[in-house]
Amino acid sequence: MNGTVVKNKEIYTGHFLLSVKLPDSFKTPMPGQFVMLREAGRIDPLLGRPFGVYHFERSGNGAGVVILYKVVGKGTVLLSRLKEGDFVELFGPYGRAFDIYPEAGKVAFICGGIGVAPITYLALHYRRQTVARDVKLVCYYGASKAGNLVGMEKLEEICGKVFISTDDGSAGYQGMITEKFAEDVSSYESGTSRIYACGPRPMLKQLRELLAENPVSCQILMEERMACGVGACLGCTVPLNDVEGIEGYARACIDGPVFNIRDIRWI
């Protein structure tokens, strides 16, 4: 459906916050779901780009989707040039959402780089669901450098405590955020705790290794190149662990993008 750009602002170097106004018929995205976004009328770039939702709200006469994105390629460069009043085509919300456990006692959110966007939306959802209870929400956030730790204020507001790491050591722990999380992993117990993560593949793979001995529930959001977003093109497949010796793939767009970390074949 068609949407109108309300705001498209660079909030950190190379990171933009895009607000799109949509008709009221747009369904409320659940945490982990994504939208396919493209500039209206263009055939180059041709395909929509999948973006996790960073924020969503309804006002009197419409719906507003907010996307936090990093400029990386041709598609996002062009996206960054959109001005207030420009039209975009936005389809969704698509995909399988995170499972939410309002009765959980302790929840860890682990994000790397721009993976912070869908994780923030999820954390906010948890905070709202558990507002009357004393639930411990802890966030672990890693980026390449201090300047790329986008949206820290909002995360701190939601979670209270945010552990940070940077590859160059310019803020927090130096190294991957999963190394920081390794110090605490044993405090997350199967049954009462939940772990959620989104970030680069090496980060997710390391998280899987950390959980080798700990059966605590862990859902991750996988980012893949997509074409259709609805399960038809079979382009965004993720390898799954063999079932009865048969190689299998799941579609990130419709079987995911949220997966159980233990179902993924980490090759």
Next chain:
Amino acid sequence: MRVDIGGLIIKNPVMTASGTFGYGKEYAPYLDIQRLGAIITKGTSLEPRAGNKPPRIMETPCGMLNAIGLENPGIRAFIKEKLPFFTEFDVPVIVNIFGETIDEFKKLSELLSEAKGVKGLEVNISCPNVKMGGIIFGSDPDMAHAVTKEVRRLTDLPIIIKLTPNVTNICSIAESVEKGGADAVSLINTLTGMSVDIEQRTPHLANVTGGLSGPAIKPIALRMVWQVAKTVKIPVIGVGGIANARDALEFLIVGARAVQVGTANFINPRVTIDIIDGIEEYLKRHNMADVNDLIGALHEEGKTC
């Protein structure tokens, strides 16, 4: 808007292209399937296929490369699990079939001839992304003829042969499948291409090469459809880069009896409906009562291929 595709009468000339519309169900929430001229299903093989390793797709200027590798659940699961969904709609279902050997094509034809709800077969002799079969059959006139003849022998369903553009002379392939008993041809399948990540110095696709589709290939598809429509007597179905009604009209004007919409479905799930509406508006604007009057209506000096 009705057209006749080798005995199969469809209510309008707009179909979904194989592999771009899943098994119908994926797109059902987003458009009125009932309005489509026909649905061509994802390519189906005799046995299940896992498909190629990811990454399988890459966007390129005005197009995309794909190397899915014909991931599908196999014909038996297709008939049992996927086919019943289509019968809820009054839209003919044409099943795209793929075999690694002529024998596999024969078995597929037999099984589908007995299956309820199948209105036609599209024979894929043009997939560029599999090691065996596919394009090997489609790039040799004798092989293409042999496959067509065997499928013809085993089914009374209308047979559409899907042709590859990755050949020197597409007209000779079209002629040989016409002789083999095809009821129609559809063209073009994707063009073989590739794309490289210069930082990693690796191909963008795990399969290295993939099939190029989207608006980038439309002029090539149009030229080939024009050539083939002048060469064979059987209906030609135009496919390749169609993204709006204007594109579809170009194909009809150069001689396509119907069109298939592929990659454009990914960008706008209801693009086929917009195309049907657009063709109708065009006919009205030109005071044409029958879309068939438009087919092959190109004014040109009788050049052939």
